[in-house]
Amino acid sequence: MTESQVQPWADHIFQVLTDYKVRQVAYVPDAGHARLIQMCRESGQLITVPLTTEEEGVALICGAWLGGHKGVLLMQSSGVGNCINMLTLPRVCQIPLLMLVTMRGDWGEFNPWQIPMGQIAEKALSLAGVLTFYVHDLCGVKDAAEAAARMAFEGSAQTAVLLSQRILGAKTFGR
Amino acid sequence: MDRHGSIHHQLRRRHVVKALLRDRGKSLVVAGLGAAAWDVTAAGDVSLNFPLWGAMGGAVPVGLGLALAQPARRVLVITGDGEMLMGLGSLATVAVERPVNLVIVVLDNECYGETGMQPTHTADGVDLSAIAASAGIPISETIRDDDALQSALPRIHRIDGPAFFNIKVRSENLPLVLPPKNGAYLKDRFRLALLGSDATNR
Numbered sequence: 001m002t003e004s005q006v007q008p009w010a011d012h013i014f015q016v017l018t019d020y021k022v023r024q025v026a027y028v029p030d031a032g033h034a035r036l037i038q039m040c041r042e043s044g045q046l047i048t049v050p051l052t053t054e055e056e057g058v059a060l061i062c063g064a065w066l067g068g069h070k071g072v073l074l075m076q077s078s079g080v081g082n083c084i085n086m087l088t089l090p091r092v093c094q095i096p097l098l099m100l101v102t103m104r105g106d107w108g109e110f111n112p113w114q115i116p117m118g119q120i121a122e123k124a125l126s127l128a129g130v131l132t133f134y135v136h137d138l139c140g141v142k143d144a145a146e147a148a149a150r151m152a153f154e155g156s157a158q159t160a161v162l163l164s165q166r167i168l169g170a171k172t173f174g175r
Numbered sequence: 176m177d178r179h180g181s182i183h184h185q186l187r188r189r190h191v192v193k194a195l196l197r198d199r200g201k202s203l204v205v206a207g208l209g210a211a212a213w214d215v216t217a218a219g220d221v222s223l224n225f226p227l228w229g230a231m232g233g234a235v236p237v238g239l240g241l242a243l244a245q246p247a248r249r250v251l252v253i254t255g256d257g258e259m260l261m262g263l264g265s266l267a268t269v270a271v272e273r274p275v276n277l278v279i280v281v282l283d284n285e286c287y288g289e290t291g292m293q294p295t296h297t298a299d300g301v302d303l304s305a306i307a308a309s310a311g312i313p314i315s316e317t318i319r320d321d322d323a324l325q326s327a328l329p330r331i332h333r334i335d336g337p338a339f340f341n342i343k344v345r346s347e348n349l350p351l352v353l354p355p356k357n358g359a360y361l362k363d364r365f366r367l368a369l370l371g372s373d374a375t376n377r
Contacts, residue, residue, distance in 0.1 A: 024243060047243050049272060052264030059233035059265075060240035063205070066225060066362065067244025068370045089230040089237075092358035 007035040009167065012142035013100060014039050020149045022098075023047060023069040026057035030076035032102030032168040037074065054079035055086035058097065065095045070153055072098045077105065077121040077162070078114065087128040087158065096152040099130065099160040100145070107165035122162055130158045136166050185320050188282045188344040192253060193218045194324070195280065198332055199251070203241055203369065207234035207254025209289040210349070211282055215253055217352035222368035225361060226354040232262030235279055239269055242277040245369070249276050249332065256283040256297045256341075263306060266339070270311030275335040279307070284346040292346060307339035314338035 013036055017025070025040045026049045027033065040046045047069075051057045054075045061071035075083075080101060090097040104111070105118020122132050131151060133144040141163065148159035192214040196204070204224045206215040211234075212226035225241075227234060238252035259281045269277065285298035297303060308315040318324050318340055327340055355361055366374035 024240060026240075049239075049243070049268065052267050055232065056236040056262070056265050056268055059230060059236035059262075060268075062233075063237035063240025063242075064244045065240075066237070066365055066369070067203075067241040067248075068366070068373065069240070069244035071240065086230055086233055089227070089233055089358070092229070093362040094359040095362060 007032070009138060009141040009163065010036040010039055013145045013161075014043075016142070016145040016149050017046075017072060019146075020153050021070060022072050024049060024061065024064040024071035025074065026051055026060050026071060027074035028054050028057070028076065028079050030074070030102045032076070032163060033074045033100070036100075054082040058083050058086040059089060061097055062089050062093065062095045070096065072100060074100050075102075077101055077103045077118045080121040080124055080160075081117050084124060084128050087130060090158050091129045094156045095158075096156055097130075097158040098149055098152040099125075099158075101160055101162045102168055103162055103165050105165075109165065125160050125162075130160050132160050132162060134162045134164065136164045138167050141167070182346055184284070184343045184345045186318070186324060186342060186344045187347070188214050188284065189217055189349060191282065191324060191342055191344060194328060195251070195253070195331065198328070200249070200332065202249040202251050202332070203245065203365075205234055205238040205241065205250065205252045205254075206354075207231075207252070207258035209255055209258065210284075211253050211255045211258065212354060213349070213352050214282065216354040220354055222364045224354065225365050228356060228358070231258055232265070234258055235262055235265040235269060238277055238279065239265065239272060239274065242274040243272065246274070246276055248369075249278065250274075251331070252277070252279045254279070254281055255288070256281055256285060256303065257287045257295045259303060260296055260301070266307050266310040266312060269337050270307075272337075273313075274337055277337045278331050278334075279312075279337070279339045280331065281339075281341045282344050283341050284344050286346050288346070288348070292348075302341075304339060304341040307341075312337050312339045316340055318342045
């Protein structure tokens with residue numbers, strides 16, 4: 001299989017980032033985001049910032065916006081919990097924030113340690129005031145990314161697209 | 176070990192910040208929550224300050240995102256030791272990105288001033304400038320007296336960073352000088368001052 005067959009949603013999301021003139025991409029790596037991260041790093045147009053923890057990315061994107069750059073934050077669902085208090089910053093300051101979350105623990109998960117955070121990721125984001133777009137099939141990715149980007153960058157909202165394991169394929173460690 | 180903050184340190188935080196911001200030129204300033212934000216405001220509540228009232232641990236990454244977006248401007252992050260301790264990982268991220276226009280200044284009074292002067296880890300010897308240096312920030316110093324401060328001030332405004340200065344300051348309760356509290360206002364006035372009409376288009 002070619003790379004685009006492995007993670008075809010990456011092209012759709014990358015197109016949305018390009019359309020909205022996103023300049024900074026902050027991320028904690030996840031297997032589900034591997035291709036998108038690679039595309040961003042190789043684009044030559046984007047500043048890509050690997051983080052030590054996801055909440056750093058929330059603050060970084062806010063700083064980018066202060067300086068006139070749009071930003072996006074990529075993470076796995078386990079990183080959602082790390083962001084909660086820092087989400088105060090874009091909420092109170094009405095700073096656009098687009099989060100792209102690859103899910104663990106929502107569909108066919110084999111690792112019990114991924115299930116608790118995966119099961120509450122969307123609720124936790126909602127409680128923190130983030131608008132969520134939970135996508136369960138491939139054909140919905142582009143529309144969700146587009147809607148979330150528009151509501152963030154034009155609606156000054158904090159938005160998250162959650163990509164289900166149903167799309168990503170559940171990790172098995174080869175079993 | 177002094178368990179109630181560093182009353183023995185010579186430097187006074189308001190004096191340090193006033194001296195630091197006197198020659199700020201076009202620098203952009205991010206202030207960490209609590210006393211650091213009050214110190215920055217005491218030196219002048221201006222549009223190109225972005226004082227945080229919360230988001231503890233976020234001052235350095237806010238400064239990093241800003242520095243990456245505005246490479247022609249110097250960005251000063253001024254924060255406290257407690258706030259810095261909550262976001263130590265961000266020093267590693269700064270070291271990886273290496274923005275030459277970013278300078279981090281920690282006002283290290285070795286205690287949590289807003290919550291009752293409980294000691295922070297720096298009171299027990301945790302060395303923030305050593306942590307920054309170990310993370311890979313190329314310039315990292317601890318400043319303990321006025322001579323060192325006077326020699327550092329011009330460098331803070333001119334050197335190629337990223338740079339980290341941990342300034343040991345006396346633990347003291349000072350009159351509150353509060354910046355505006357409305358985050359949307361702080362953000363809009365900052366962007367308007369920095370970006371002009373571009374800021375309001377979107």
